Structures are given as C-alpha cells and as structure tokens.
Amino acid sequence: MKAIPTQARAKQKRAALIAAASECFVSYGYHNTTAKTVASKAGVATGTFYQYFENKEDMLRVIAKQRMEELYQQVPSATEFLELSSNVEKATVKPGATERIFHQVLELIYAFHEQAPELHQILEQRKELDPELAEILGQGEKMLYDRVLMFVNRFNIENADAVAFNLFAMAEGLVHRQVFSRPMQSKALTLQLGAAMLASYFDNL
Amino acid sequence: MKAIPTQARAKQKRAALIAAASECFVSYGYHNTTAKTVASKAGVATGTFYQYFENKEDMLRVIAKQRMEELYQQVPSATEFLELSSNVEKATVKPGATERIFHQVLELIYAFHEQAPELHQILEQRKELDPELAEILGQGEKMLYDRVLMFVNRFNIENADAVAFNLFAMAEGLVHRQVFSRPMQSKALTLQLGAAMLASYFDNL
Numbered sequence: 001m002k003a004i005p006t007q008a009r010a011k012q013k014r015a016a017l018i019a020a021a022s023e024c025f026v027s028y029g030y031h032n033t034t035a036k037t038v039a040s041k042a043g044v045a046t047g048t049f050y051q052y053f054e055n056k057e058d059m060l061r062v063i064a065k066q067r068m069e070e071l072y073q074q075v076p077s078a079t080e081f082l083e084l085s086s087n088v089e090k091a092t093v094k095p096g097a098t099e100r101i102f103h104q105v106l107e108l109i110y111a112f113h114e115q116a117p118e119l120h121q122i123l124e125q126r127k128e129l130d131p132e133l134a135e136i137l138g139q140g141e142k143m144l145y146d147r148v149l150m151f152v153n154r155f156n157i158e159n160a161d162a163v164a165f166n167l168f169a170m171a172e173g174l175v176h177r178q179v180f181s182r183p184m185q186s187k188a189l190t191l192q193l194g195a196a197m198l199a200s201y202f203d204n205l
Numbered sequence: 206m207k208a209i210p211t212q213a214r215a216k217q218k219r220a221a222l223i224a225a226a227s228e229c230f231v232s233y234g235y236h237n238t239t240a241k242t243v244a245s246k247a248g249v250a251t252g253t254f255y256q257y258f259e260n261k262e263d264m265l266r267v268i269a270k271q272r273m274e275e276l277y278q279q280v281p282s283a284t285e286f287l288e289l290s291s292n293v294e295k296a297t298v299k300p301g302a303t304e305r306i307f308h309q310v311l312e313l314i315y316a317f318h319e320q321a322p323e324l325h326q327i328l329e330q331r332k333e334l335d336p337e338l339a340e341i342l343g344q345g346e347k348m349l350y351d352r353v354l355m356f357v358n359r360f361n362i363e364n365a366d367a368v369a370f371n372l373f374a375m376a377e378g379l380v381h382r383q384v385f386s387r388p389m390q391s392k393a394l395t396l397q398l399g400a401a402m403l404a405s406y407f408d409n410l
Binding site for chain 1 (some may be wrong): 330333376381391
C-alpha cells in the first residue's frame with residue numbers, strides 16, 4: 001500500500017477515489033471494475049488513481065482496512081459491554097444484562113454488513129485469492145475476537161477461547177443469513193431472539 | 206438439466222463425469238474447468254460430456270442437487286432427533302437430550318462440509334451469479350430448515366419459525382468458521398461446546 005497523503009487536497013482526492021471504487025465494485029462487480037472506471041467516477045485522470053493506489057487489488061485492500069477500522073471504532077460504543085467486560089465479579093451482573101449486550105453487538109454487526117452487503121461478498125470472495133487481503137480481514141476479525149474473549153473471560157470458565165470462538169461464529173452466522181439470504185422474518189425479531197439464544201448459555205453457567 | 210439415463214453403462218459414464226467434474230472444479234477452480242478437461246479426466250470424449258450435461262453451469266447444478274440429496278438422506282440417521290421431533294410432550298425430554306441431538310446434527314453438517322470444502326466455496330460463489338443454482342441450494346436448505354422447525358415446534362413457543370431460522374443460521378456459522386477459517390481449536394471442542402451453547406436456550410424454556 002502507498003502512504004496516505006498528508007495534504008488536504010490530496011487526502012480529499014484519495015477519499016473520493018476510495019468512495020468511487022466502492023461504488024464501482026458494488027455496481028459493476030470486481031472483475032468489471034478498472035482503475036479507469038474508478039478514476040472516471042471520481043472525476044480525476046486515470047494517472048491520479050495510480051498516484052494513490054498500486055492497482056485494483058491494492059484499492060480493495062485499502063477499502064477492507066478502512067472498513068475494519070470503522071467497525072472497531074464502533075465496538076466500544078456498546079458501553080455496557082465494556083463495563084461488564086472489566087474484571088467485576090459474575091455475581092454483580094444484572095438480570096438480562098448479557099442479553100442486552102448481545103443485542104447491542106448483533107445490531108452493530110448487522111448495521112456494519114447492511115451498509116454494503118455486496119462489498120462484503122466481494123471481500124469474502126477475493127480473500128480466497130488474495131492472501132494479503134485475507135491477512136487484513138483476519139487482523140480485523142482478531143481484534144473483534146479479542147473483545148469477545150475479554151467478555152467471555154469474566155465468567156471464569158474452562159475453554160473460554162473456544163466459547164469465544166463459537167460465540168463469534170454463531171453471531172456471524174446469524175447476521176450473515178439475515179443480511180445475505182432473503183430472510184423469513186424481520187431483522188428485529190432475528191436479533192432479539194438471537195441475543196436471547198446466545199445469552200442463555202452464559203446466564204446458566 | 207438433461208434426463209438421467211436408465212441404462213447401466215450410461216449411468217456409469219454420467220457418474221464418472223460428475224466425479225471428474227467435482228475433482229476438476231476443486232483442483233483447477235470453476236473458471237479453469239471446461240467440458241474438455243472434465244471429459245478427459247473421466248476418460249471419455251468431449252462429445253460424451255454434452256450427451257449428459259448441457260454445459261458447465263448445468264454440471265455444477267447437478268452436483269449441487271446431488272449433494273443436497275445426500276445431506277438430506279443423512280439427516281434422519283440422527284434417530285434421537287427424529288424421536289424427539291415427534292409429538293411427545295416437552296416434559297418427557299431426558300436431561301441432555303437436546304444437547305446430544307445438536308451435537309449429532311453439528312457432526313453431520315461438519316462432515317458434509319469437510320468432505321469437500323472447496324466445492325462448497327465454489328457453490329457459494331456461483332450461486333450469486335446463477336439463479337437456477339441458487340434455487341437448487343435454496344430448496345436443499347428449505348428441506349433442512351423444515352426439519353429444524355419440526356424440532357423447534359415441539360417446544361410450543363411463540364415465533365418457532367424465527368427460532369428455527371436462528372438455530373439454523375448459528376449452526377451454519379459455527380460449522381463454516383470451523384471448516385473454512387483456520388480454526389483455533391479442535392473440531393471436537395467446537396462442536397461439543399456449540400451443542401451446549403445452542404441447547405441451553407431450549408433447556409431453559
């Protein structure tokens with residue numbers, strides 16, 4: 001990846017190219033998008049694209065990195081989650097607190113995917129072919145997984161890491177199916193019941 | 206799709222072509238596989254391929270259909286699942302029964318994916334581009350979902366369909382992550398804890 005420019009005007013151009021690329025990937029698909037189409041959409045010359053990005057692969061990696069950072073920024077906004085994740089005793093957990101936390105986190109993951117479902121599918125597909133992209137997405141997931149582990153750890157259970165892995169995978173499965181497959185019921189019901197189903201295990205530890 | 210031949214020799218040729226196609230898709234990827242490479246792998250002339258299949262797309266649909274049927278055949282082998290899914294009263298459920306059922310079903314879904322993970326990923330990717338393939342996979346999922354709903358229905362709860370949807374999605378998420386992303390722990394531990402986590406909600410209804 002090329003360095004991020006520091007000048008305001010250059011920063012703006014780079015941001016416009018990133019936005020244009022996201023739109024092109026979603027509208028025309030990854031394969032039909034070229035540096036030229038992206039530059040044209042951003043209203044700059046094709047050469048400008050190459051000032052800021054190595055190529056199309058690099059562009060997708062930059063987008064992936066940015067999205068992962070955005071997601072991570074949002075996670076702490078679930079304040080109850082953080083509060084509970086600190087080293088308080090399990091006995092102090094209020095009834096329904098775990099379910100509320102899970103609901104918040106599911107809402108967050110849902111919103112993240114819903115924002116650009118097609119882009120998510122492109123990232124999923126491309127990561128099979130681009131180890132560097134897989135690495136970026138893997139790092140983003142690792143950050144989120146560590147947060148989940150932090151939560152699970154406070155229950156002082158055996159195999160906390162495996163429980164965290166499962167919790168992560170189940171939440172992902174739930175959101176993916178609700179966003180990507182024409183779901184059979186409302187988002188609200190899926191997330192509400194999903195939170196209750198996931199919380200049950202922790203409430204009965 | 207072309208009709209399945211009835212003559213033994215023709216059936217055998219068709220089966221050999223299907224097996225060869227699965228191998229080619231996995232080894233060379235979908236795009237690099239042609240009717241010619243498949244026919245050559247199966248040891249028949251390219252023209253023979255077209256006797257049994259319309260084209261490459263058709264071949265993948267046939268494979269998808271076959272795999273979905275195989276999976277469905279396996280589901281009833283979880284006998285306790287079927288036993289419990291009949292109209293017995295909730296009160297008669299033995300302790301740990303739900304967890305054991307979920308464990309069996311997770312093992313089954315795991316084995317199904319593990320058998321040919323690359324093929325699964327090709328199917329996932331191609332279904333975005335081929336509505337007919339998406340329809341076949343959707344029908345297969347619907348059969349499985351109906352089985353899950355049958356199980357959930359016996360708990361006489363509100364929103365049984367949404368609970369079944371969530372259960373399905375969470376089990377899928379769990380298995381997908383264990384099979385497709387380099388997992389951090391053993392299959393055994395993931396499935397065992399996964400069954401316990403999923404069963405908790407039902408055991409506490």
